[in-house]
Amino acid sequence: MRRKGYWVFLIPGVLASVLVIVVPLVMTVYTSFTKWNGVGEQRWIGFDNYTRLFEDSLFWSSFGNIVLLILAMAVVPTLLGLFLAAVLFDYVAKKFGDRWASFFRSGFYLPQIIPVAVTGILWGWILHPEYGALNRILDTVGLGSLAHNWLGEPGSALYSVMGIMIWVQLGYPIVMFMAGLQRVDPELYEAADLDGASWWQRFRKITVYLIRPEFYVVLVTTTISALKIFGPIFVLTGGGPSNATLVPSYFAYKNFFEKAQVGYGSAISTVLTVLIILLSIVFLRLQNRSVNR
Amino acid sequence: MTMTANRAPARTEPASPIKRTNPIRFVILAALLALLLIVIAPLLIIAINAVKSPADYAGGGPLSLPPHLYWDGIVDFWNRVNFGQKLWNSFITSLVVAVLGVALSILNAYALGIGKVKGRIWFLVFFLVANLLPQEVLVYPLYFLSKEVHLYDSLIAIVIIFTVIQAAFGTYLLTSVYQEFPAELLDAADVDGAGKWRTLWSVVVPVSRPTLGVLFTFFFIWTWNEFFLPLVFLVSNDNQTVPVALGVLQGDRLMDATMTSASGLIGILPAMIFFLVFQRTLTRGITAGAIK
Numbered sequence: 001m002r003r004k005g006y007w008v009f010l011i012p013g014v015l016a017s018v019l020v021i022v023v024p025l026v027m028t029v030y031t032s033f034t035k036w037n038g039v040g041e042q043r044w045i046g047f048d049n050y051t052r053l054f055e056d057s058l059f060w061s062s063f064g065n066i067v068l069l070i071l072a073m074a075v076v077p078t079l080l081g082l083f084l085a086a087v088l089f090d091y092v093a094k095k096f097g098d099r100w101a102s103f104f105r106s107g108f109y110l111p112q113i114i115p116v117a118v119t120g121i122l123w124g125w126i127l128h129p130e131y132g133a134l135n136r137i138l139d140t141v142g143l144g145s146l147a148h149n150w151l152g153e154p155g156s157a158l159y160s161v162m163g164i165m166i167w168v169q170l171g172y173p174i175v176m177f178m179a180g181l182q183r184v185d186p187e188l189y190e191a192a193d194l195d196g197a198s199w200w201q202r203f204r205k206i207t208v209y210l211i212r213p214e215f216y217v218v219l220v221t222t223t224i225s226a227l228k229i230f231g232p233i234f235v236l237t238g239g240g241p242s243n244a245t246l247v248p249s250y251f252a253y254k255n256f257f258e259k260a261q262v263g264y265g266s267a268i269s270t271v272l273t274v275l276i277i278l279l280s281i282v283f284l285r286l287q288n289r290s291v292n293r
Numbered sequence: 294m295t296m297t298a299n300r301a302p303a304r305t306e307p308a309s310p311i312k313r314t315n316p317i318r319f320v321i322l323a324a325l326l327a328l329l330l331i332v333i334a335p336l337l338i339i340a341i342n343a344v345k346s347p348a349d350y351a352g353g354g355p356l357s358l359p360p361h362l363y364w365d366g367i368v369d370f371w372n373r374v375n376f377g378q379k380l381w382n383s384f385i386t387s388l389v390v391a392v393l394g395v396a397l398s399i400l401n402a403y404a405l406g407i408g409k410v411k412g413r414i415w416f417l418v419f420f421l422v423a424n425l426l427p428q429e430v431l432v433y434p435l436y437f438l439s440k441e442v443h444l445y446d447s448l449i450a451i452v453i454i455f456t457v458i459q460a461a462f463g464t465y466l467l468t469s470v471y472q473e474f475p476a477e478l479l480d481a482a483d484v485d486g487a488g489k490w491r492t493l494w495s496v497v498v499p500v501s502r503p504t505l506g507v508l509f510t511f512f513f514i515w516t517w518n519e520f521f522l523p524l525v526f527l528v529s530n531d532n533q534t535v536p537v538a539l540g541v542l543q544g545d546r547l548m549d550a551t552m553t554s555a556s557g558l559i560g561i562l563p564a565m566i567f568f569l570v571f572q573r574t575l576t577r578g579i580t581a582g583a584i585k
Contacts, residue, residue, distance in 0.1 A: 006408020006489065010416070013401040013460065020457040021423045024434035031433070038437070084325075092325065095318050106572070107329045110336065113568045115518040117540035118560035121553060122335050124543060125342075131550040133338050133355040140356070167332065228427045231520040235540050249521075252429045257525065262433055269429040280425055 025273075032266035038256075042263075049267035059268065062246045065158060069229055069247065072162035073169050074222035080166075081173025082215070084108070086207045088174070089181045090189065091199070105178055109171030120235025123164045127151050151237050154244040161236055161245055168232070173218045180214035181207065220283040227276050248272045336561065342551055343367060343558035350551050366555035374538055375530070376559065382527075383517055383534040383563075386448050386455075391512040393456040395505055398463025403493055405464065406471025407479065417468060423461040428521050436525055446528050454522060459512045470504050471497070510571045517567070535560060 032049055036042040053059050093101035111119070126133045129149035138147050150160040184206065192202045208215075230249040233239060239246040239254070248268055255265030338355060343366060345359035370376070401420070405413045435454060436445070444450040478500065482492040498505070523537045533541075539560045 006404040007410045009400045009404035009408065010410065013397050013464065016397065016453075016457045017419070017423060017461065020435070020454055021426070021431065021461070024431040024438070025426065027434035028430050087321065087325070091321065096322065104325055104329060108332055110333060110568075113514070113564045114561055115536040115539070115564060116520050117536035117543075118557055118564070120543055121539060121557040121560065122339055125550070125553050125557065126335055126338060128550075131355065136354050136356060167335075170332070224425060230429070231540075234520070234524070235543050249427060249429045256433050266433065269427065272427055273430045276425055276427060277422065
């Protein structure tokens with residue numbers, strides 16, 4: 001039976017999306033070619049904001065920081081999560097029971113549900129130079145010389161943020177991969193056992209191979225959230241000290257709302273957007289190719 | 294631990310004779326427990342210090358257990374930031390966004406997944422891209438436009454914006470579900486003479502209720518946890534949501550160590566409650582996006 005005339009149902013969704021997404025997007029791209037402080041006249045200056053951007057060392061260092069944050073938010077949690085999910089699914093669930101596996105899964109997932117502002121409070125408090133718990137612990141075990149202003153010194157701030165982000169992210173890949181493993185036929189594992197395969201061999205040849213779809217989804221989504229990172233930086237370091245933890249979105253925010261350089265801020269966010277879209281296309285291509293093979 | 298070890302055979306495979314005596318399994322369990330402890334330690338530390346008096350804190354430090362429970366830190370903080378108001382703001386915003394976002398996703402997905410309107414691939418690409426866009430690229434025009442229409446510093450602006458952003462994801466997910474919708478059910482509705490609206494509300498929506506529940510849960514929690522746009526839009530005290538209120542208090546000189554952990558604890562509690570309430574839908578839902 002042919003179905004016709006359903007376009008009416010799209011009207012509210014499309015109108016709302018044009019208003020909230022398309023119009024602002026076009027405005028930002030246009031603004032990126034102008035000089036504007038947000039209130040006065042908007043003056044067309046062509047590519048000046050972009051040439052300034054590519055000569056701005058802060059812009060480059062903000063992208064350098066993002067590379068390290070992708071490591072902490074996407075690469076490390078995905079690999080560690082893959083390993084932990086396999087241990088929980090293929091070892092703990094079998095030797096100790098499903099209940100233990102889901103207990104661990106919920107525990108590791110806990111940091112994911114905490115609002116980012118609270119993550120900031122939590123870790124800002126634990127890493128605080130005067131009353132922070134970490135320095136007290138180091139003191140207590142006689143490692144007081146390692147005590148540090150973790151988030152307040154340029155040398156350690158970014159690494160501290162990276163550690164915190166691994167803590168935040170780890171639960172997501174574990175949950176995704178454990179769900180993906182449900183699809184795996186248990187007979188495959190039994191056959192591998194009969195053939196005398198070691199746990200490590202089964203992990204590499206069966207587990208990793210079969211959950212490639214989830215693997216790509218996790219890698220794409222976590223990489224994109226690393227590129228967009230704003231909240232944790234805002235609440236933990238404010239981009240400091242001396243820009244050691246500056247990221248593109250925070251850089252744009254500062255230009256918009258602190259320096260009133262709206263044109264320049266728009267150029268930063270436009271570059272970030274283009275990068276995210278390009279990356280998504282590349283990842284989706286890779287994903288399709290590997291799934292169809 | 295010994296108790297659960299007895300329960301193990303339920304799902305073990307027949308072969309593997311070493312399993313009963315192998316000590317490695319307890320080494321692995323201990324390692325996992327240690328890792329879990331590291332992961333939840335920050336939460337535990339916040340919890341014990343939130344109910345510790347400043348005097349006990351000064352005496353025993355952050356790691357001592359409080360000799361008696363001390364609620365004043367939490368009560369003081371609650372009253373100082375008028376936390377009840379922030380909770381209500383967060384709750385009502387998240388609830389309205391979740392309801393409207395699900396409704397909008399249903400309408401879009403009905404047209405794209407079941408109606409299969411022309412050019413639907415392009416609509417889907419559009420919604421996917423809309424979902425990927427960083428909010429930084431939308432924020433300034435939205436800020437500017439909302440001032441023009443006098444919706445700046447209003448929860449209404451936040452509700453409108455997040456309804457659209459969440460629905461972009463919902464449309465994408467729900468369309469792939471509706472593409473697989475059993476054609477017999479739709480044909481039967483046609484035979485019964487039901488119009489498109491009746492078919493939507495009395496056939497499609499009830500059948501897809503589990504997915505809609507997952508979407509609702511997601512939208513609610515995501516909106517609750519949103520930080521960036523509410524930070525920009527909700528500047529006055531009475532309009533702030535929980536994350537914004539907690540985020541801007543960071544670094545406030547008036548906050549001492551115990552009050553800061555009290556603020557952390559009451560920020561965690563609502564999230565924990567949602568987690569417990571929604572846990573089952575949540576685990577089902579996180580994976581719903583993965584397998585197309």
